[in-house]
Amino acid sequence: MSDASSDGDGDPEAEAKAETDPDPDPDPVRVRVRGIYTTACTRTLLTAGHEVVQASAPIRERFDAEFGTGDHDVAVATTDDRQGVVVSGPGGDVAGVVDVLRVARDALAWAAPAPEGAVFDAHVTDARGGGAVCRLDGDGTEGYLPFDSAAGYVDEGDDLRVQVVEAAPPWANQRPELATGLRAEAGLATLVAGSEGVRVDTHDDEAGRELAGMTDLLNLDVPDGWGLEWRHAATEAGMDALRDSAERAIERAGAMEAVREEPVAAPRRVHAPASTTHVWFGRESRFALDEHRRAVTATMPGHHRVKAAHGAASAAVDLVEALCPDLGGDEGDDGAGDATGDDDQEFPFDVVARQFGPGAGDSVRLEHGKPDGRLIVLGDADVAGVEADGSVELRREMSPGGTYDALGVDREGGDVAITKVREGRWWYPTVYRDDEGAVKGTYVNVCTPVEVFPDAVRYVDLHVDVIKHADGTVERVDDDELDAAVETGDVPPALAEKARAVASSLERAL
Secondary structure, three states: OOOOOOOOOOOHHHHHHHHHOOOOOOOOOEEEEEOOOHHHHHHHHHHOOOEEEOOOHHHHHHOOOOOEOOOOOEEEEEOOOOOEEEEEEOHHHHHHHHHHHOOOOOEEEEEOOOOOOOEEEEEEEEEEOOEEEEEOOOOOOEEEEEHHHOOOOOOOOOEEEEEEEEOOOHHHOOOOEEEOOOEEEEOOEEEEEOOOOEEEOOOOHHHHHHHHHHHHHHOOOOOOOEEEEEOHHHHHOOHHHHHHHHHHHHHHHHHHHHHHOOOOOOOEEEEOOOEEEEEEEOHHHHHHHHHHHHOOOOOOOOHHHHHHHOOOHHHHHHHHHHHOHHHOOOOOOOOOOOOOOHHHHOOOHHHHHHHHOOOOOOEEEEEEEOOOOOEEEEEEEEEEEEOOOOEEEEEEEOOOOOEOOOOOOEOOOOOEEEEEEEOOOOEEEEEEEOOOOOEEEEEEEEEOOOEEOOOEEEEEEEEEEEEEEOOOOEEEEOHHHHHHHHHHOOOOHHHHHHHHHHHHHHHHHO
16 A cells, blocks of 8 residues: 555645634734743744743743743643643633644644633532542533542532633543632732732742732732732732732632622533633644744754653753754744654654654554544554554454444454554554454544654544455545534644545555
């Protein structure tokens, strides 16, 4: 079978650039950025006309720009699994920032149904172990309330008012984290219900004491029953920024107070001061982010790809770039992000795999992302072999029962699935064989570029697939599902066009 990844007659690269280019004249938004994508995201945001504030020391050193110490409107942070970023703030501001951060056609975004800071009347459906599962609305949205984040005893069947502490990426298969205490956050300042006085969340005790003393000079009208908490970044902010942040927090606390005394009527959303969107970066997007980063500092090929794969890899990548400063930093680079160019070709997959995995004999998960954000784990597979070009052969023993999707043949005891993936390819085949080795059919999945991580093979399924039956008949399936995903906005048009082109090439090749 040949490598069928042609783009067809269209020009999806040009369409992707047009689709992901930011608004040429956006309203500037003040953004705080944290995590492994910080340098690249900072550059994209500055280029788009936004303001980055509360920048870290390395960011200040890398950029020839002024970074404010004042409050932020939107917060951008790397997700815990390093697969993307979470963007939180006022809805319109979040939408503009997300548009900028979608640097390539495989950057996908989903709004969280339970955004950070939102208040819900929750119904406890299960209470065991260390916390309670809560139904938050009539649409099936759930959250998780750790018992140590609850005021008082919580049991199944209870109705109680909760707030979202941390939103959960849809691909993480986790529930958002909840607490019963209410907080009105506004960047540098937070008002905490049921508290009093001033607290500074900082490791610098002297700066904290100075800020606490300065707070009296702001003449703030903090509502009764609320305490004021400053972030560490507030220790470096001016009086105007402090007053602005505190007054916004007071305003938000007032809006929250208006519903605080209402009787609990679960399940329902009571108050949502902000919105949260999760952006998942596909492989093409990670290499585009590399180009943005390379425009300002040394960046090895596959910088974000390696860091996303393994927590321990960050230090290794930092060491390589410190020892080899000629890896990048060309101020003339426009940072367009040619993810199919030299950077991609030079990605040292064999070195990374030898250092962090996977290797022959290991086991990896097949993490099958869906365009609506869900993640389906197809199962664990044994690694039969790994090649320097990123090719990996996986073997799974199938359990009996049911039929193979679209092939229409029975799944029987002794069946084996042989899957061959290759890093960066937009498709992969799985051949199903019976206990005697006879082919029962081949299923070729069309997806975003495959990433072979140490413990998982990851991609997002693009619905349309090509199958080859045991008698040699070739069939293309699920174009209608791809069309529907475009209509709902889950799949950008340029990404859909690429998927269709790949499927057409596969039809010809098979």
